Amino acid sequence: MATYGINDIESWERFYRANFINSLTGFKSVNLIGSVNGAGQPNLGIFSSIVHIGSNPPLIGYINRPVNAAPHTMANIEATGVYTINHINTSFVQKAHQTSAKYEFGISEFDEVGLTPEYRDGIIAPYVKESSIKYALSLQEVIPIKLNNTFLVIGKVISIQIDEAIVSEDGFLHLDKANSICSNGLDGYYTTELIERYQYAKPGIKPQKLN
Amino acid sequence: MATYGINDIESWERFYRANFINSLTGFKSVNLIGSVNGAGQPNLGIFSSIVHIGSNPPLIGYINRPVNAAPHTMANIEATGVYTINHINTSFVQKAHQTSAKYEFGISEFDEVGLTPEYRDGIIAPYVKESSIKYALSLQEVIPIKLNNTFLVIGKVISIQIDEAIVSEDGFLHLDKANSICSNGLDGYYTTELIERYQYAKPGIKPQKLN
Numbered sequence: 041m042a043t044y045g046i047n048d049i050e051s052w053e054r055f056y057r058a059n060f061i062n063s064l065t066g067f068k069s070v071n072l073i074g075s076v077n078g079a080g081q082p083n084l085g086i087f088s089s090i091v092h093i094g095s096n097p098p099l100i101g102y103i104n105r106p107v108n109a110a111p112h113t114m115a116n117i118e119a120t121g122v123y124t125i126n127h128i129n130t131s132f133v134q135k136a137h138q139t140s141a142k143y144e145f146g147i148s149e150f151d152e153v154g155l156t157p158e159y160r161d162g163i164i165a166p167y168v169k170e171s172s173i174k175y176a177l178s179l180q181e182v183i184p185i186k187l188n189n190t191f192l193v194i195g196k197v198i199s200i201q202i203d204e205a206i207v208s209e210d211g212f213l214h215l216d217k218a219n220s221i222c223s224n225g226l227d228g229y230y231t232t233e234l235i236e237r238y239q240y241a242k243p244g245i246k247p248q249k250l251n
Numbered sequence: 252m253a254t255y256g257i258n259d260i261e262s263w264e265r266f267y268r269a270n271f272i273n274s275l276t277g278f279k280s281v282n283l284i285g286s287v288n289g290a291g292q293p294n295l296g297i298f299s300s301i302v303h304i305g306s307n308p309p310l311i312g313y314i315n316r317p318v319n320a321a322p323h324t325m326a327n328i329e330a331t332g333v334y335t336i337n338h339i340n341t342s343f344v345q346k347a348h349q350t351s352a353k354y355e356f357g358i359s360e361f362d363e364v365g366l367t368p369e370y371r372d373g374i375i376a377p378y379v380k381e382s383s384i385k386y387a388l389s390l391q392e393v394i395p396i397k398l399n400n401t402f403l404v405i406g407k408v409i410s411i412q413i414d415e416a417i418v419s420e421d422g423f424l425h426l427d428k429a430n431s432i433c434s435n436g437l438d439g440y441y442t443t444e445l446i447e448r449y450q451y452a453k454p455g456i457k458p459q460k461l462n
Contacts, residue, residue, distance in 0.1 A: 042418075043372055044411040049309055052422070059422030061306040064386060064411065066280030066338060067426060067433035067443060068303070091302045091314055092279070094399040095272040098260055101314075103302055127277060133446055134458055141452040152454065161254055175275060180398055185405070187391055188305040192403055194396070200255040200275065207253075211263070211270030212436045215278060222278035222433055222443065225423045227450070227461065230443040232278060235344055235432065237439045241352035243363070247345055250438065 063225040070223035072136055073102070074124040074157070074166040075116035077146070082157050082166045084149040085113045086139045088223045090125065098197040100125070100177060106189040112145055114182070114193060121179045122164055123195065126171035129219040133229045161199055172218045175200040212237070274436040281434035283347055284313070285335040285368070285377040286327035288357070293368050293377045295360040296324045297350045299434045301336065309408040311336070311388065317400040323356055325393070325404060332390045333375055334406065337382035340430040344440045372410055383429045386411045423448070 049057060068088040075083045089103035102125075104114045117123045128136045138153040150157045150166065157166035163176040177195025184191055206214045216232050223229050237250035260268060279299040286294045300314035313336075315325045328334045339347045349364040361368045361377065368377035374387040388406025395402055417425045427443050434440050448461035 041412050042415045044413070045372070046407075046409045049408060049411070054307070056422035057309070058306045060418070060424065061309045061311075061408065062303055063422075063424035063426060064309075064384070064408070065301050065303045065311055066282060066431060067278055069277030069279060071277060089302050090276050091300050091312075092273055092276045093314060093396060093401060095269045096265070097399065098268070098272045098275075099399055100272075100276055101302075103304060103312075130446065134449065137449045138452050138458050141454045141456075143454050161256070173275070181396075183394060183396070183403070185304060185392075185394070185403075187405060188308065188310055190304060192394070192396075194398060196257075197260060197272065197275070198257045200260070201252050202255070204253045207271070211267035211274075212439065213271065213274035215274060215435050216441065220277055221446065224426050224443075225448075228423065228448045229446045230427065231446060232433065232435075232441040232443050235341065235440045235442060237436075238345065238348045239438070241349050243352045243354050245352075247348050 059225050067222045067224055067230065070128050070221065070229070072126045072128060072139060072168050072171070073113050074126060074168060075113050076120055076165050077116045078119045081146050082148050082150055083112050083116055084139050084155065084168070086136055093194055099180065099194055100197060101192050101194045104191040104193050114191065117179050117193060118182065120164060122176060123179070124163065124165045124167045124174055124176050126168035126174040127218065127220040129170065129172055130221055130231060131219065132170050133221060137227070137229070160201065163199060167201065173202050173213070173215070173220060270436050278433045278435055278441065281339050281432065281440070283337040283339060283350060283379050283382070284324050285337060285379060286324050287331055287376050288327045289330045292357050293359045293361055294323050294327055295350050295366065295379070297347055304405055310391065310405055311408060312403050312405045315402040315404050325402065328390055328404060329393065331375060333387060334390070335374065335376045335378045335385055335387050337379040337385040338429065338431040340381065340383055341432055341442060342430065343381050344432060348438070371412065374410060378412065384413050384424070384426070384431060
């Protein structure tokens, strides 16, 4: 085991540190966020900072970088109040990664990378047609994180599009069977394989596997 | 594709909804947080809501449930200002899951589940000895999320313990080689396999694989 202290971390070259700290947090949910600006132009961006806030009400957050580094998605969400989150599948990883390029405001990443915007059920923000699990959110709150000028953007899930075959009897979703991927660091993408599900844990009882 | 609207989601049975919404956010980093109370008694809890806030300074957050549902970890962190985050490896998944049982305040989950507390480099909170990637944080801010009485707890990374063999030349960490796992929903644990790393994306250039 090597030990790195705060002085080491602060001395690292900028990209080395970004790679290291982004990996340190572990595997991440990686998704495409679809939005639309006030003129109706669609936008698509890749985000790996999705976090579950609560199930009742169904609240999901993501971290938006400082406005000058990542301006379009949050501006659209604040302008329209609605956005979509779309799982990335193994079939379009490279296209999803390409949405991270810095396109100008008003340019549709859908067109640039070759993914298909899909409008359903009265949701004004575009879904990604190619995605097997996707949902729309209504903006609830943008919480500024003053420590580094980022934002926690929280939405309430208002509509879900999903293949019923991957929904278990108890509500658990077989994300691996849906070909959803996860990410690591800034640029690594992974498939997964189930080890096990375990029953609700109670003191003094060894956890049993769920069938 | 099936569509579920907000009225469907609100009508679901409580555990079904918790399973569904917790899976919907995608694969998650799952970790053990080590802390110590004012009397020096260690505590260990499993958290799957770790989120990268920024790399410079190195800030990492997690969502803490309402105080009455998950009181010990956050109380300890607020009392001492220091805590550890420890990756869960394939070798101790079941023990890690068992820390989610509701033990009384002052009971050490280390003892109850059979993991080993480890104190290093002047950090007063315990690391998990069995974990191959772990780091200590200094509490920076607790941000209340009033929408559902949860909290975003943000710490600055002050020390990292890691096997050097998994650190790439560019700072990327090979989490799969370290046997770090990810989770899905409330109780599903997964291994991963690298699909690809891609170069920094630029408009108009097809992203190249990183060697």
